[in-house]
Amino acid sequence: xxxxxxxxxxxxxxxxxxxxxxxxxxxxxxxxxxxxxxxxxxxxxxxxxxxxxxxxxxxxxxxxxxxxxxxxxxxxxxxxxxxxxxxxxxxxxxxxxxxxxxxxxxxxxxxxxxxxxxxxxxxxxxxxxxxxxxxxxxxxxxxxxxxxxxxxxxxxxxxxxxxxxxxxxxxxxxxxxxxxxxxxxxxxxxxxxxxxxxxxxxxxxxxxxxxxxxxxxxxxxxxxxxxxxxxxxxxxxxxxxxxxxxxxxxxxxxxxxxxxxxxxxxxxxxxxxxxxxxxxxxxxxxxxxxxxxxxxxxxxxxxxxxxxxxxxxxxxxxxxxxxxxxxxxxxxxxxxxxxxxxxxxxxxxxxxxxxxxxxxxxxxxxxxxxxxxxxxxxxxxxxxxxxxxxxxxxxxxxxxxxxxxxxxxxxxxxxxxxxxxxxxxxxx
Ligand SMILES: [Zn+2]
Ligand SMILES: [Zn+2]
Numbered sequence: 465x466x467x468x469x470x471x472x473x474x475x476x477x478x479x480x481x482x483x484x485x486x487x488x489x490x491x492x493x494x495x496x497x498x499x500x501x502x503x504x505x506x507x508x509x510x511x512x513x514x515x516x517x518x519x520x521x522x523x524x525x526x527x528x529x530x531x532x533x534x535x536x537x538x539x540x541x542x543x544x545x546x547x548x549x550x551x552x553x554x555x556x557x558x559x560x561x562x563x564x565x566x567x568x569x570x571x572x573x574x575x576x577x578x579x580x581x582x583x584x585x586x587x588x589x590x591x592x593x594x595x596x597x598x599x600x601x602x603x604x605x606x607x608x609x610x611x612x613x614x615x616x617x618x619x620x621x622x623x624x625x626x627x628x629x630x631x632x633x634x635x636x637x638x639x640x641x642x643x644x645x646x647x648x649x650x651x652x653x654x655x656x657x658x659x660x661x662x663x664x665x666x667x668x669x670x671x672x673x674x675x676x677x678x679x680x681x682x683x684x685x686x687x688x689x690x691x692x693x694x695x696x697x698x699x700x701x702x703x704x705x706x707x708x709x710x711x712x713x714x715x716x717x718x719x720x721x722x723x724x725x726x727x728x729x730x731x732x733x734x735x736x737x738x739x740x741x742x743x744x745x746x747x748x749x750x751x752x753x754x755x756x757x758x759x760x761x762x763x764x765x766x767x768x769x770x771x772x773x774x775x776x777x778x779x780x781x782x783x784x785x786x787x788x789x790x791x792x793x794x795x796x797x798x799x800x801x802x803x804x805x806x807x808x809x810x811x812x813x814x815x816x817x818x819x820x821x822x823x824x825x826x827x828x829x830x831x832x833x834x835x836x837x838x839x840x841x842x843x844x845x846x847x848x849x850x851x852x853x854x855x856x857x858x859x860x861x862x863x864x865x866x867x868x869x870x871x872x873x874x875x876x877x878x879x880x881x882x883x884x885x886x887x888x889x890x891x892x
């Protein structure tokens with residue numbers, strides 16, 4: 465792959481001088497937008513909404529984009545809180561994914577309002593560059609709800625939102641120590657990505673029969689026992705799973721009166737595995753634990769399966785280009801990618817099975833004790849500094865999108881690598 469610092473090995477459109485000119489357009493466009501966009505992002509931060517209930521975020525972002533003169537498809541692909549904006553003509557199509565959902569009880573503890581800031585900024589930047597340079601190429605800003613727990617992008621992928629898309633980009637804020645433990649000491653500011661675990665989620669309901677626990681327990685069917693049996697079955701299963709595999713669950717509803725045999729228990733279980741193929745195999749064993757618990761206690765069981773988050777396919781050539789861009793424009797230190805599996809999951813994984821994609825991470829200032837999905841990170845993502853770092857990521861993603869649109873040799877390399885990776889993972 466040609467380095468952007470080596471103008472002899474790349475096309476004129478992606479040489480460093482050319483990229484600097486594009487960067488100026490992108491930064492000017494984001495700079496003009498920053499004050500009004502800050503109000504949009506702050507409104508989302510101040511009104512956190514959970515999966516598929518992001519009505520305020522949806523309406524606020526759509527209105528903002530309409531005010532900028534874009535044609536916005538609200539409630540896109542049949543999803544109430546999704547949206548889509550398409551810009552440009554001909555050429556390749558790059559998707560920029562925006563998230564904006566929050567977590568129950570702790571607000572924006574995953575910083576998805578900052579993802580919205582980055583992706584909107586990137587979209588404004590790259591569309592300005594397309595317009596001013598009169599190039600062929602299209603950009604999709606895809607508003608993706610419900611990244612937490614419900615797999616909004618799985619729904620959007622199934623509905624065809626990524627059909628015809630040639631590549632997808634997004635970036636997620638994290639505490640520096642989540643990139644690598646010594647990120648602060650070593651000045652590491654961003655990371656092009658790693659794989660993540662495939663994930664499935666089940667709502668498991670055991671139905672029994674209530675009765676007096678002391679007077680006539682023999683007439684009852686104990687749904688709480690079923691939940692306990694399921695837990696114990698899974699606790700035993702966990703001894704015989706792959707090192708990366710994770711299974712965890714909670715009881716959402718159950719009996720509250722000790723002298724009554726409970727007739728109903730509702731649990732939520734999550735299982736994760738390195739690939740979607742391995743997860744399918746693991747899920748059969750987990751489902752057997754629920755069935756066995758029902759059989760042992762005489763209960764019936766209802767299992768409702770959620771949307772599968774696939775593992776994330778990493779396209780190294782795309783990560784390398786992102787890192788070159790980031791480092792050249794910021795003087796920052798970026799790790800292009802790491803051969804590891806992040807212990808969490810993201811529904812961007814599903815996008816990476818549709819087209820080559822990059823899910824970058826960037827550090828925002830946090831204390832050493834901060835972790836995502838915690839109030840400490842909610843506080844860290846609400847600062848002015850975090851917002852402006854999100855906008856800077858917008859510039860980096862805009863330039864990455866620009867190269868995907870305009871550098872044919874680079875895109876060819878990205879696509880060829882992804883074709884091999886996706887084939888290798890199809891049955892893994
Ligand atoms: Zn999260
Ligand atoms: Zn997140």
